[in-house]
Amino acid sequence: MDWVIKLGGSLFPERAIKLCEAIKDLNNSNQIPIKILIICGGGIFANKIRDYDKNLQFSNTANHKSAILCMDIIGTLLADKVKGFETVKSIEKAESVIDQGSIPIFIPSDIMEYQDPLEHSWRVSSDSIALYLSDLLKAKLLIATDVDGIYTHDPSQDGAKLIKIIGAKKLLNFGETSVDEFLPELLIRYKSNCYVVNGKYPDRVISIIEGRSSKYTLIGGN
Known part of the structure; x- marks a missing residue:
């Protein structure tokens, strides 16, 4: 597998559908398709469950x-609305779907x-x-x-600046950001990196996949 792409629930439905269409077009245009899950x-x-939990303490x-x-x-x-995408529940099935020319959406x-x-x-x-x-x-x-990535502080406030590259250890001190609180710890554990990008602009996602310049934050766990 080349890429795991996590689509934020905030993009669903219209923007998630549009982004999936762009990813499909990218693979259709490549002689050797990129393996994407x-x-x-x-x-x-999920947000509704959070709201219920605040009152009921599950x-x-x-x-x-x-x-x-x-x-x-x-x-x-999402898989129901975009032709060429198929839900899968296992890694083996994901590989099989890719081999058949479709793009798997993982049901976790x-x-x-x-x-x-x-x-x-x-x-x-997620x-x-x-x-x-x-x-x-x-x-x-x-x-x-x-959102475009990780900011120096709340992007709704004046003076917030997009961070191009940040270490996961530094991100641990940021509190709430556009990614979950546990992610930096896991990046450090796995010695891995991840990109955070605004999915409302599919061209930015495609640019990262293709190795071209784009607007994003790269979080480094190495």
């Missing part, structure tokens, strides 16, 4: 499993239930799950979200 965030469904495990099921839902709906609940590799808390979201998957596949990770 898509995994989706839980979007508004167990960490119930929250964790339910939020992962939200990723399943978004992935299933089965593998996360069986392997259970990450802590059960709201510090872990970002960390995507990183875990990319490490299994020895693939590069790109996180497509609804």
Whole structure:
């Protein structure tokens, strides 16, 4: 596998569909297709569980499993709307789908239930799950979200500047950003890197995949 691309739930549905179409067009234009696996965030469904949890205090495990099921839902709906994409529940099936000329969208609940590799808390979201998957596949990770990358502080405030490259150790001190809190720790553990890019602009995602200049943040765990 060349790339794991995590589509933020905030992009669903229209922008996620548009980005998938761009990824499909990229592969159709290449003589040798790039091996790409898509995994989706839980979007508004997972956010609703967070809201309920604030009032009802579910167990960490119930929250964790339910939020992962939200990723399943978004992935299933997205695959239904974009021709040439197919949901998969295993790495073996993902490879098979790629060999058949389609692009797999990973449904993570089965593998996360069986392997259970990450802590059960709201510090872990689809970002960390995507990183875990990319490490299994020895693939590069790109996180497509609804902001341009990591900023010096809250981008809604004056003076916030986009950071081009940042070490995961430094990011640990940033608190809440556009990626989940556990991701920097996992990047350090895996000695891995990931790109954070605005998925509302598909050309930026394609540029990174093709190795061209783009607007993004690269988080380094090495």
